[in-house]
Amino acid sequence: MKILGIDTSNQVMSVALAENSRLIAEKTVNVKRNHSIQLMPAIEELFKEAEWLPKELDRIAVAKGPGSYTGVRIGVTVAKTLAFSLSCDLVGISSLQALAGNGERIPGSYIVPVFDARRGNIYTGLYQVKDNKIVPVNKDTHISVSEWAEGLKRLGAPLQLLGEDLEKHRDAVKKMLSESLIELPMSRQYTRASILTELALDLEPEPVHTFEPNYIRVAEAEQKWMEANPEHIQGGGWIEKL
Numbered sequence: 599m600k601i602l603g604i605d606t607s608n609q610v611m612s613v614a615l616a617e618n619s620r621l622i623a624e625k626t627v628n629v630k631r632n633h634s635i636q637l638m639p640a641i642e643e644l645f646k647e648a649e650w651l652p653k654e655l656d657r658i659a660v661a662k663g664p665g666s667y668t669g670v671r672i673g674v675t676v677a678k679t680l681a682f683s684l685s686c687d688l689v690g691i692s693s694l695q696a697l698a699g700n701g702e703r704i705p706g707s708y709i710v711p712v713f714d715a716r717r718g719n720i721y722t723g724l725y726q727v728k729d730n731k732i733v734p735v736n737k738d739t740h741i742s743v744s745e746w747a748e749g750l751k752r753l754g755a756p757l758q759l760l761g762e763d764l765e766k767h768r769d770a771v772k773k774m775l776s777e778s779l780i781e782l783p784m785s786r787q788y789t790r791a792s793i794l795t796e797l798a799l800d801l802e803p804e805p806v807h808t809f810e811p812n813y814i815r816v817a818e819a820e821q822k823w824m825e826a827n828p829e830h831i832q833g834g835g836w837i838e839k840l
Contacts, residue, residue, distance in 0.1 A: 599656045601798055602641065602680070603791030606633040606673035607665030607693035608713060610762075613640050614791035615648050619799065621792050622648045628762075628788060633672045641676075655686050659798035661789065662690035664721040664738065664814040665713055674811045687803035691794050692812065694723040694738045697760050699793035700786040703727045707756040707780060708735070714763035718743055721814060740815040743767050747774040756780050762787045 603614040611633050614624040623644045627636065645652065660677035663670040670693070681688035694711040701709035709725040709732060723738040747770060750757055757778045764771060764787075771779075 601795040603794035605661035607661040612791035616795035657687040659794040661693040698725040712761035
């Protein structure tokens, strides 16, 4: 199975090509640029390096959020467009689960991926290693840093915290969780599309036309629109309505 992985859900942009469980090519860039400009040239470059034709693709795996609203939307839009035009499978994977895939397989520890959500809040999830696979323990969520740290402290277990956004909350994290932390190298703090291609092997494809991102928390503009137009809430988000 030939798989394309796409993750533009945050500042890092990562694309990868894999055949079954074998990584063929990967490009990961951590610079503040417009993913809408970078993404397609990066995909084209990987296909050239791998000497693949687009029509040979069997599956596309995309990070479906949470993260940057614009970033998530770009990745999902490109993935849906390619899946439809190439008639291949589409698989959506939590951006947090993809980051959690960088964790070490340490028995008894929890893997906690983190994205900053501004105003003292984060997007995060709770994962553990089971049968050598990283699986979700709780649903991904949007939560305040203080409430999150309190909840992790009550677990009383070793914690692998992942994400470059942790630097923004370092003081609070160190103060409350220092005794439980397992330090991982910088290279593990960034999402990689190759993790998406691994996870996609075990997932069922989703209908392309009805596939939507999972922002967890709606954007401020969408919330205001919903409040002003309650009669239009059912049957899709505000973007589809406009």
